[in-house]
Every structure is written in structure tokens, then in C-alpha cells.
Amino acid sequence: MSLGSPRFFNGFLSGTLCTALAFYFYKTDDYKKTSSDRLTQVNLHAKESYHLTDVDPETAKQLRGSEILKYGIPDRGFNARLYTNHVLCYDQAKKIPVWVAELITKSDLRGHADREYSNFRMDPTLDAFFSSHNNDFIGSGWSRGHMAPAGDNKFSQQAMDETFYLTNIVPQDISNNDGFWNRLEIYCRDLTNKFKEVRVISGSLTLPTVKEGSKKFVNYEVNSSNKNQVIGNNSVTVPTHLFKVVTAENPQQPGSPVAVGAFVIPNQPIEGSAQLTQYKVKLEDLEKSAGVYFLPRLPPSKRVDLCSVDSCQLISQEALELYFVGRKLEDARTLERLDSVWKDLERRHLVPDDYLIHLYKRKRESLSPTR
């Protein structure tokens, strides 16, 4: 069975993922058949019983519905798609995911999977007709931002590779992606030090802005390698905002509440001094904007505010940049490169810790020509 098979997922999530009509087809027919198989079967059934007077109104509607949709159920493709370590809902019109869900545990963060071996590419399980393309992003001024991060999948190269499928990607401001969003992703990973199970649902929004006094308008950029064509082109929606819904719990303590946090971040550069709590929102407000219930099986009585049981403190921008410097020092292959990285650190007035100073000295010795 393919990863994105709608048939599999309709089976147990049909109430939220499908129309009532589709649900009827699932309930009344063998779900291993294709929808057109099922439709045909219902049609035959309808021909036999349509004029029976004892058919109840609900059944009559279903039978009539199958006649109306003789040529199939118009399908926007909002079925959930399954991958090694994430699940997502893709918008075929906007050509970006609606939401991407993942589970992070400590063991997922250990391993040798490396982005070096991954490439951004079209999702092989998605109809290419509705897919974005790398060319829609390259040179557009927008970066390819992961929703489920690559770094949450160190345990499996396959899982990491799948996060590079364009079904998991939205056009994102690169400074935002490198900075604040990066710090938020690191924060979610660090939550596994306190909670056994961390679940994150990430996605994007196209929020309206107020214009002409009180009138609101939705206005967002669309990206495409085909710049001029309007109808039938391949435009990728540039979201105005990104969100994360975080749940964290220690499930071995039965009955204990689940920590829940919801955050909405503008898709633009964010000041290095910004804190996560500035972007905290009520989950209900996010749900209303997104048109999605994110935690339908978690009653409000079992929720507790994440930022009341955790600091919700991101690592500082300075600490993040020092980490970059460390990685670059380690990767330096020449003395020139090593010194260039160190000079850049001084230029930006970053204060290296003892580890960084020692690393620099050690690398300098190992790269110096032997006499």
C-alpha cells in the first residue's frame, strides 16, 4: 500500500477527513475497492431500489447522491498522507501542506542520518499535477522551509529524506527559517528532556489584513517559475504566518494533563531578541483561523498550558550563532577557511566560550603545514 493511500486512512479517520457522502461509501462497501468501484456498486443498488416507498430519507439522499456524482466525488485531496515519521494534509490548490504532524522522542534524535544525503524533491506519492517544483522556489527570494524538520529524524535516513519532499515544504523567509523558526524547532527537540512524548503540528496560514478602515482582505504572494500565466499555472502560496501546535506529556503517569502550546509566527524576519511567549496564541483562535481542530481527541479538561509547566524559553540568538561557528570550525578543511570563520565571529562581536577557543586552537594545529 502506498504511503498516501486515502483508502487506508479513510477507514478510521473518515469522520473528520471525508465528506458524509464519502463516509457512506466507506460504510456500505468494501473499502478495499476503489471509489469508482464503490460508486458503480451503489448505482446498481440504486436502480433496483430507488422507487421503493419504504426507503428512509437518509438512504434516499445517499442513493440520489451517488446518481448525482455518477462521474465520481470531486476530490481536493485533503486526505491524511502517511510517511515514516510524519503525517500531513496537503492543499492541492495552494500547493503547500495544511498541517504536518510528527512525534518526537529522545530516541528519534539519536542516529547518523544526515541532510547531506537528502535532496528537496517532488513527493513521489503525490500526483505531480498538483505538486510544487523546486524551480518555483529557486531564485524566488523565498526559502524552502520544512514543516516537519529534518533534524527530528536523525534515527532514520529514510524518514529524514521524506521530510525533503515538497509536500512538507512552504515558501519561508530565510532569515525567519535560519533564526527564530530554527530556535523554535530546537526548543521542541529540547522538550524531550522533560517529556517522553512531544507531538508537534506545524503549518502555515494566509491571514487577512485590515485595509480601508475596517474592511479585511486576504492578500498573499504566489510563487511560480511560470511568472505570467494566471489560470492553470503552478503557483505556490507564500503563507503570511507559520504555526506550531505543541503537545508534551509523560504518558506513564495516567490521568496527568497534557501540556499544550500554540504559536503563530509572521513569515518575515524576527528580531533576535524576540521570545516565544510573544507569539503564543489561544489554540481556539488558531483553530478558527486555520479551520482545523488540531486536537479533537484531547478534551480541554485534560489540557494544561505548556508555558505554565515549562519556561517556553528559546535558546538565545547568540547561543545559536555560536553553535553555527562551532559547526563551521569543525567543517573547515583549510587554514584560510578556519581563520575566515574566526574573523567573522570577531566581526559580529560574538563571545566564544572555552570549548570554541579550544576547538579553534586544535583545528589550527591540525591544519597547519607539518615541517
Added chain:
DNA sequence: CGGCTACATTTC
């Protein structure tokens, strides 16, 4: 960690 571009290689 998160990305990019330039250039080389492969593929049709």
C-alpha cells in the same frame, strides 16, 4: 541546526 548558489555530472 537551518538554508543558498555555482558548478559538475548525468540523462533524455
Added chain:
DNA sequence: GAAATGTAGCCG
């Protein structure tokens, strides 16, 4: 020979 794909080096 153009387009897709892979690699090296770079930046925040």
C-alpha cells in the same frame, strides 16, 4: 544541448 540531478563551498 537543454534539463534534471548531484556535489562543494558558502552564509546566518
